[in-house]
Amino acid sequence: MFILDDLLFRPFVGIVDTLHTMALSEIYDIDALEDELKENQLLYELGERPETEYQRRKDELEDELEIARDVHERLTSGRVEVKS
Amino acid sequence: MTNRYVYGVMTDEPVEFETDAVGGADRVYTVSHRRLSAVVSTIDTTDPEETDADAQRHDDVLREIMDRDGGRTIVPMQFGMAFESDRALKNVLRGAKPAFRRAINDIEGRIELGLKLVREEDADVDVDAVEKAVADELNPIAAQSVPNDLFSDRLVLNRSYLVDRDDRERFDEAIARFEDEHDDLIVRYTGPFAPYSFVDVKIGAQR
Numbered sequence: 001m002f003i004l005d006d007l008l009f010r011p012f013v014g015i016v017d018t019l020h021t022m023a024l025s026e027i028y029d030i031d032a033l034e035d036e037l038k039e040n041q042l043l044y045e046l047g048e049r050p051e052t053e054y055q056r057r058k059d060e061l062e063d064e065l066e067i068a069r070d071v072h073e074r075l076t077s078g079r080v081e082v083k084s
Numbered sequence: 085m086t087n088r089y090v091y092g093v094m095t096d097e098p099v100e101f102e103t104d105a106v107g108g109a110d111r112v113y114t115v116s117h118r119r120l121s122a123v124v125s126t127i128d129t130t131d132p133e134e135t136d137a138d139a140q141r142h143d144d145v146l147r148e149i150m151d152r153d154g155g156r157t158i159v160p161m162q163f164g165m166a167f168e169s170d171r172a173l174k175n176v177l178r179g180a181k182p183a184f185r186r187a188i189n190d191i192e193g194r195i196e197l198g199l200k201l202v203r204e205e206d207a208d209v210d211v212d213a214v215e216k217a218v219a220d221e222l223n224p225i226a227a228q229s230v231p232n233d234l235f236s237d238r239l240v241l242n243r244s245y246l247v248d249r250d251d252r253e254r255f256d257e258a259i260a261r262f263e264d265e266h267d268d269l270i271v272r273y274t275g276p277f278a279p280y281s282f283v284d285v286k287i288g289a290q291r
Contacts, residue, residue, distance in 0.1 A: 035233070035236065038235040042235075045272065
């Protein structure tokens with residue numbers, strides 16, 4: 001019984017695991033966040049974005065980026081456990 | 085505070101001056117191996133955090149050296165290179181000597197300038213035509229150029245140029261001409277910077 005469970009379960013876990021990793025990578029998209037940080041800076045320098053809004057957005061994005069980097073580090077080191 | 089934070093590497097005379105340096109230090113000096121000198125300040129970590137203020141100080145130190153004695157050449161390091169001792173740093177200078185020599189050769193007497201072209205919010209821009217117009221104006225003057233990320237939908241072009249100091253004025257004039265002829269583009273012309281985009285020497289920090 002144990003062996004059967006294990007065999008049945010394994011491919012399933014594999015797919016869930018992969019989907020989960022992909023989903024996390026998409027939510028915590030480091031490149032997109034970095035681009036947005038640079039765009040925020042550019043719009044501020046061009047005078048199109050007021051300083052208060054620029055600063056608020058910058059803080060927000062930097063926080064998100066820190067979380068995203070943390071998640072990616074865990075994903076690549078395999079420390080994110082997938083519960084199914 | 086015995087670690088050394090590295091700004092860049094040069095072959096000119098050693099320097100020493102007081103300034104606002106990275107990580108709260110107030111003095112910049114050189115650590116040399118033979119004719120290669122690393123421009124450093126002391127720091128209490130080998131893994132400095134890149135704050136906006138410290139990134140600015142890193143740039144300012146490089147600019148200060150580039151402006152000395154009518155224009156020095158320094159191979160800039162990216163932010164964050166720190167070594168635990170003079171010995172560790174000298175070992176790296178010795179090991180990477182050929183790479184530093186090549187880099188110095190490439191950038192000697194040259195500066196980096198940045199050009200971003202941003203589309204006016206409602207403008208419809210022919211990107212290919214803009215790229216060609218820019219290349220026609222600037223490529224004959226620049227020694228080299230490299231493309232950078234188009235990180236915003238508004239960006240039409242984003243390039244870094246390596247330009248001889250002696251050609252700086254001609255380059256400025258070419259940019260001004262281009263700007264006059266293109267009302268639908270906002271021109272962001274920046275620099276001079278240390279030629280980060282044109283050197284590829286990375287040195288590993290000793291942890």
